[in-house]
Amino acid sequence: xxxxxxxxxxxxxxxxxxxxxxxxxxxxxxxxxxxxxxxxxxxxxxxxxxxxxxxxxxxxxxxxxxxxxxxxxxxxxxxxxxxxxxxxxxxxxxxxxxxxxxxxxxxxxxxxxxxxxxxxxxxxxxxxxxxxxxxxxxxxxxx
Amino acid sequence: xxxxxxxxxxxxxxxxxxxxxxxxxxxxxxxxxxxxxxxxxxxxxxxxxxxxxxxxxxxxxxxxxxxxxxxxxxxxxxxxxxxxxxxxxxxxxxxxxxxxxxxxxxxxxxxxxxxxxxxxxxxxxxxxxxxxxxxxxxxxxxx
DNA sequence: TAAATTTGGGACAAATTAGTCTTAATTTAA
DNA sequence: TTAAATTAAGACTAATTTGTCCCAAATTTA
Numbered sequence: 001x002x003x004x005x006x007x008x009x010x011x012x013x014x015x016x017x018x019x020x021x022x023x024x025x026x027x028x029x030x031x032x033x034x035x036x037x038x039x040x041x042x043x044x045x046x047x048x049x050x051x052x053x054x055x056x057x058x059x060x061x062x063x064x065x066x067x068x069x070x071x072x073x074x075x076x077x078x079x080x081x082x083x084x085x086x087x088x089x090x091x092x093x094x095x096x097x098x099x100x101x102x103x104x105x106x107x108x109x110x111x112x113x114x115x116x117x118x119x120x121x122x123x124x125x126x127x128x129x130x131x132x133x134x135x136x137x138x139x140x141x142x143x
Numbered sequence: 144x145x146x147x148x149x150x151x152x153x154x155x156x157x158x159x160x161x162x163x164x165x166x167x168x169x170x171x172x173x174x175x176x177x178x179x180x181x182x183x184x185x186x187x188x189x190x191x192x193x194x195x196x197x198x199x200x201x202x203x204x205x206x207x208x209x210x211x212x213x214x215x216x217x218x219x220x221x222x223x224x225x226x227x228x229x230x231x232x233x234x235x236x237x238x239x240x241x242x243x244x245x246x247x248x249x250x251x252x253x254x255x256x257x258x259x260x261x262x263x264x265x266x267x268x269x270x271x272x273x274x275x276x277x278x279x280x281x282x283x284x285x286x
Numbered sequence: 287t288a289a290a291t292t293t294g295g296g297a298c299a300a301a302t303t304a305g306t307c308t309t310a311a312t313t314t315a316a
Numbered sequence: 317t318t319a320a321a322t323t324a325a326g327a328c329t330a331a332t333t334t335g336t337c338c339c340a341a342a343t344t345t346a
Contacts, residue, residue: 001233001260002240003144006304009239016251029322043305045323061323062313078252090144096152097145098286108159108275108284109221112266116259117144123255132251141251143241149334172292186335188293204293205343 003120007047008085010039013143014048015057015081019073019133020143027059027066037143047085054084074130082124091121146263150190151228153182156286157191158200158224162216162276163286170202170209180286190228197227217273225267234264 004012014033021028030048034041048067051057056076059067069076082090094101095113102110135141147155157176164171173191177184191210194200199219202210212219225233237244238256245253278284 001146001229001236001263003146003238006240013239027322031322040305042307046305046325049324059323060313061311061321063315063321065313065322067323086144093144095146096156096286097149106284107286108278109155109270110284112263112270116263116266119262120144120255120259123252123259127252127255135251141249141253143239143250170292174292183335185337189295189335192294202293203343204291204341206291206345208292208343210293 004082005086007043008082010037010044011047011051011081011085012078013037014039014044015069015076015129016132016136017143018067018069019076019129020136022073022133022137025068027064027068029066032066051081051084056080056084069129072130073133074128076129077125078127078129079121079124091117147225148229150186151225153180153187154190154194154224154228155221156180157182157187158194158212158219158272159275159279160286161210161212162219162272163279165216165276165280168211170207170211172207172209175209194224194227199223199227212272215273216276217271219272220268221270221272222264222267234260 014037017033017037018028030045031041033039034044048057048059052059052067055070057067058070059065094107095109096107098107101107132141136143157180160176160180161171173188174184176182177187191200191202195202195210198213200210201213202208237250238252239250241250244250275284279286
């Protein structure tokens with residue numbers, strides 16, 4: 001099951017990486033991220049621009065340039081990134097893609113899909129970049 | 144979030160439709176299914192062939208031909224269809240697409256994703272076509 | 287047997303997603 | 317002020333998924 005697009009996956013990993021470096025006032029270059037995480041540089045640059053436009057991060061050109069989180073990593077949640085890149089309706093979609101599927105006119109799998117989506121959304125809503133950065137730095141989790 | 148390919152979605156809806164008609168020994172024509180559910184006829188024909196090859200259904204050409212479930216609808220579970228069309232590893236994939244992600248070397252979101260996948264898999268495993276066909280026939284659920 | 291109906295199968299086209307490349311603009315620092 | 321470093325932006329290519337079309341093969345029925 002692939003729930004997320006590559007663009008979203010790359011950005012999640014990238015921002016976890018940035019958060020795990022925990023550099024308060026330094027830009028992290030896209031080249032470094034791309035090298036460390038083995039992600040296409042140009043693709044990453046492009047998707048970062050979207051996060052940029054939505055005010056999640058800030059970029060700077062020239063030597064020592066790069067990107068930086070605009071808020072503290074404890075205040076950025078996975079759901080923020082997902083909403084920007086996949087759309088605000090990411091957790092609203094019918095499993096069978098039926099338009100108008102909902103409580104009033106449910107598809108045959110509406111109820112259990114609603115539960116599954118609810119669980120996932122909750123996790124994305126309560127998991128911050130800081131939380132994951134700690135897990136990366138203290139232990140055995142890898143990007 | 145789109146968890147399933149169109150091919151899978153179409154087949155799920157199609158087989159729910161067939162099951163809901165509950166015709167024991169009659170073939171249901173692909174043309175009828177395609178008309179009723181507004182799915183491309185040729186696309187449906189093609190994906191049915193895959194289910195065919197895996198022994199989930201049987202087809203017959205000529206007048207009054209069509210497809211028929213090879214087992215009773217109470218013995219066909221959603222997971223059977225998903226496994227054939229999406230692959231047996233459908234529920235094994237890392238949310239971040241990292242190869243080798245698992246208990247020993249988890250990615251930062253491994254644990255909660257494991258739970259979400261587990262819930263979904265359980266539902267697919269215990270939900271039969273008959274179960275859904277009943278919901279369709281008795282009530283307000285639509286395809 | 288001939289005509290009508292229906293699936294089989296492959297080639298092809300369109301749409302979407304993913305990835306590459308080139309050039310421009312900006313910034314730093316020697 | 318010039319060179320180097322770095323992101324911005326858009327064109328282009330590749331891969332994958334989705335959808336269309338045509339004709340062949342099989343089956344039924346008149």
